[in-house]
Amino acid sequence: MNDYFWAKTTQEGRPGKSVLSHMRDVQAVANILLNGKKGLLSTYGLNREIVSAFAGLHDIGKISPCFQSKCEEWLRQNKLESVARNNAWDTLESDHAKITQYTIQNILQKNKMTAESAELWSALLGAHHGRLNRLGSTPRGCKPDDEWENRREKQAMDFFGSVILPGLAIDDSWPLAWWLAGLVSIADWIGSNEDYFFPDKIETSQDESNRIATAAFKAIGFDNIEIHQNLSFSDIFKDDAGQPFYPNDLQVKAGDRIIKPGLYVIEAPMGMGKTEAALWCSYKLMCEEKASGIYFALPTQATSNRIHIRMQKFLERISKTTVEAKLVHANSWLLDNIR
Secondary structure, X not given: OOOOOEOOEOOOOOEOOEHHHHHHHHHHHHHHHOOOOHHHHHHOOOOHHHHHHHHHHHHHHHOOHHHHOOOHHHHHHOOOHHHHHHOOHHHOOOOHHHHHHHHHHHHHHHOOOOHHHHXXXXXXXXXXXXXXXXXXOOOOOOOOOOHHHHHHHHHHHHHHOOOOOOXXXXXXXXXXXXXXXXXXXXXHHHHOOOOOOOOOOOOOOHHHXXXXXXXXXXXXXXXXXXXXXXXXXXXXXXXXXXXXXXOOHHHHHHHHHOOOOOOOOXXXXXXXXXXXXXXXHHHHHHHOOOOOOOOOOOOOHHHHHHHHHHHHHHHHHHEOOOOOOOOOOOOHHHHHHHO
């Protein structure tokens, strides 16, 4: 058995992109997703390079007998058909996310992390398909220091290279836990898009993965906007004739008091400029890299359509490049066709 383990198969069902290559892809995607998160990472003592590399480790569990035996061509190339059959590889743990969780927990504990923190860190990777697995469990067929576990640990350390493994002690009250689990899931989702990350490209360097990820983000509209700094309220908000609006008392107070990420409720009668207050605060937070975008949720498609127009004007005034606000309700395609 050589050091090549497949993560993606080609359209013909042959072993394709390697586990190591796919992890590089997801690391590259996670690194881009962390654009604009400098303040958040700093607040919680996290390092961008470590977090993105850690996200890449999500699929190390694919280096396992049951997963690898799903591709018969890989077994044939490695002359392992009879070994897989005689050892009933297909009856061992089939959920690679659980094996990832097991291996990462072992690695972190070997690096002197407490069992509680190691369980939680590893669980965040194990949840990359949207569900949290039981903490501290041993997947069926996994044993410490067997050949497969040694292979996984070696590839994990080769992948991490000179990057330091996470060392931050966390518990189940850590505020960033689900955020980090979501980051890994989204990074894997984008990094598995075969329109950009070709499954028949078996190996890619980290530089190649970075270039592909950058192109993918631009194509799908996920790239971060580059905003003009130090705009005033009146620079951003104008009437249809181009005349500037000046902030009222509510908008001034909102801008002065909403200075960090959080949950804020603004209550005021209709027509008092609550939307502009929210957008103004969002702009200021983005300028300070305390936020990286805006999601506007409204109760109906009609109100969403109207806000979408206002959002587009807002983006045109704050962005240095052309940016389109995404309308994402079920019938948004009808408006696309009309335009």
